[in-house]
Amino acid sequence: MKRFTTFYTRPARWASVVLLVGLFGGCEHLEQLENIFQHRLTYKQESAKVVYDWYKLIAQIQLPASPQPVVILNNRNFGYIGVGLYEAVRPGIKGSVSLATRLYQMPAMPEADMHQEYRWGASANAALASMYKQFLVGLSEADKARIDSMENAYNTHFRQTSSEAIIARSQAFGRSVANAIYQWSTTDNFNLSSQGYTPPVGEGAWKPTPPAFASPVGPYLKESRPFLFYSLTATAPALPLPYSEDEASQFYKAAKEVYDIGKALTAEQKATADWWADAGGAGVGVPAPYHILSLITGILEAKHAKLGQAAQVYAKTGIALKDGPIAIFRGKFQYNLLRPVTYIQEQIDPTWQSYLPSPPYPEYPSGLAGLYSPVMQVLIREFGDIPIRDDAYGWRGLPARQYTSISQLDREAADSRIYAGIHYRFTQDITRQMGKTLGNTIADMNLTPNYY
Known part of the structure; x- marks a missing residue:
C-alpha cells in the first residue's frame, strides 16, 4: 500500500x-x-493522530454503555466509518482512486476541488465526528457533546497552521463524504431479525442453547449488500466431517475433545476464553469491535503511520468487519450445525455445561474467527507477520498480552472458543482459512494504481 x-x-x-x-x-x-x-x-505527510484519537474516544464512550451495542451491527457500522474515513482524505493520497471504483454498488463520492487547498486532517476530523453521530446508535446527549468537543479541539489545533478558509473547506468536504456514506448505508438491507424464519429440524440440526434458549439471530444477514462482489456468494466449505453419533466416528471425537477440554479447563484457558469473549456487559467486557480496533490502532501507532496509510488500513479492515459476518452467517444457516453443548448433553454427558454460553445461531463456521482472521490477514499483508501487543483490557488493570506474531494472536483467538465450549476445533481451523482468503481478497485491492 x-x-x-x-x-x-x-x-x-x-x-x-x-x-x-x-x-x-x-x-x-x-x-x-x-x-x-x-x-x-x-499535506502528503499529515499526522494520523487525529484519527487515532477519534477511535480511542468512541471506545471510551461505548465501554460504559448499557445496554452494550449490538455486536454485528456495530461491526457493520465501523466498516462504513472506515470506508468513509478513507474517502474523506483520499484526494490527499497520491495516485489514489475512490473505493466507489472497487466496492459493490458504491455510488460516486463527493470530489474535492483540487485547485483549492485542504487540510486533510480537518476533513477526517469532520467526517468522523459526523459519521459517529449518524452511525452509532444509543448515543446520549453527553456522548454527542464529547464528540463535538473533540471536533472543536482539533479544529482549534488545525487553525494554528491553516487558515479559516482552508479549515472550513476541509470540514465541508469531510461532512459531505460522511453524509454520502451514511445515505449509501441505508440501502444495504441489513437485517438481524429472525421474524418469519423457522429453523430446520433433523439429525445434527441446530437447536436453541442454554441458558437462555434464545431464538436464532441473523438468518437473513446473508442477504445484506456486502462491500465486495466476492462476498455476494462467499460461504463456508462443506462440513469436513459427516454428522454421526457413533462413538468411533470423527464427529463424536471432535465433540469429545471439546468435552474433555471443558472438564479440565486451566486458569489460563479460562482467562483466554474471557479475554476474547469481550462479554460481561458495561464495565466488564468491551463492545465489539473495540478489541479489533484497538489492535489496528496499536499497530498503526507503533509503525508511525501517516494519515494516508492509516485511512487505507482502517478502510480495508472495515471492509472485513462488514463482509466477514455476511459470509459467516451465510454458512451458518446453510449448514445449520448444532452446537457442542447440544451434542455433548445429548450424546456424552447430560450435566455438562460450556464455560461460556453459546451465541444464538448455528455453530459452523465461527463468528469470532470469521471476524478476526480477515482483519489480521489484512494487517499481515500490510506490515508483515509482526509481533503484536494486545492491551484491550488495560482500562480494567489487566496486563497486556504479547504475541510473537499476528498469526499467533489469531490462533489464540480461535482456540479461545474451543476453551469456551462454543466451537469444534475443525470449525475454527476452517474458518481461519476462510478469513485468510477474504483478507487476501481485500489486501489485493489496489487503491493507488496511478502512483508513480
Whole structure:
C-alpha cells in the first residue's frame, strides 16, 4: 500500500518550477508555483493522530454503555466509518482512486476541488465526528457533546497552521463524504431479525442453547449488500466431517475433545476464553469491535503511520468487519450445525455445561474467527507477520498480552472458543482459512494504481 508521499525531491521540484516558469513566461508566477509545490510536499505527510484519537474516544464512550451495542451491527457500522474515513482524505493520497471504483454498488463520492487547498486532517476530523453521530446508535446527549468537543479541539489545533478558509473547506468536504456514506448505508438491507424464519429440524440440526434458549439471530444477514462482489456468494466449505453419533466416528471425537477440554479447563484457558469473549456487559467486557480496533490502532501507532496509510488500513479492515459476518452467517444457516453443548448433553454427558454460553445461531463456521482472521490477514499483508501487543483490557488493570506474531494472536483467538465450549476445533481451523482468503481478497485491492 502506498503512503502519503511527496511528488518530488527538492532538486526535481525546483527543476519543474523552472520549467513551468519558462513555459508560462514569467517570473511573476514563481512564488505562486512554489507555494503550490510546497503545499503538495507537506499535506502528503499529515499526522494520523487525529484519527487515532477519534477511535480511542468512541471506545471510551461505548465501554460504559448499557445496554452494550449490538455486536454485528456495530461491526457493520465501523466498516462504513472506515470506508468513509478513507474517502474523506483520499484526494490527499497520491495516485489514489475512490473505493466507489472497487466496492459493490458504491455510488460516486463527493470530489474535492483540487485547485483549492485542504487540510486533510480537518476533513477526517469532520467526517468522523459526523459519521459517529449518524452511525452509532444509543448515543446520549453527553456522548454527542464529547464528540463535538473533540471536533472543536482539533479544529482549534488545525487553525494554528491553516487558515479559516482552508479549515472550513476541509470540514465541508469531510461532512459531505460522511453524509454520502451514511445515505449509501441505508440501502444495504441489513437485517438481524429472525421474524418469519423457522429453523430446520433433523439429525445434527441446530437447536436453541442454554441458558437462555434464545431464538436464532441473523438468518437473513446473508442477504445484506456486502462491500465486495466476492462476498455476494462467499460461504463456508462443506462440513469436513459427516454428522454421526457413533462413538468411533470423527464427529463424536471432535465433540469429545471439546468435552474433555471443558472438564479440565486451566486458569489460563479460562482467562483466554474471557479475554476474547469481550462479554460481561458495561464495565466488564468491551463492545465489539473495540478489541479489533484497538489492535489496528496499536499497530498503526507503533509503525508511525501517516494519515494516508492509516485511512487505507482502517478502510480495508472495515471492509472485513462488514463482509466477514455476511459470509459467516451465510454458512451458518446453510449448514445449520448444532452446537457442542447440544451434542455433548445429548450424546456424552447430560450435566455438562460450556464455560461460556453459546451465541444464538448455528455453530459452523465461527463468528469470532470469521471476524478476526480477515482483519489480521489484512494487517499481515500490510506490515508483515509482526509481533503484536494486545492491551484491550488495560482500562480494567489487566496486563497486556504479547504475541510473537499476528498469526499467533489469531490462533489464540480461535482456540479461545474451543476453551469456551462454543466451537469444534475443525470449525475454527476452517474458518481461519476462510478469513485468510477474504483478507487476501481485500489486501489485493489496489487503491493507488496511478502512483508513480
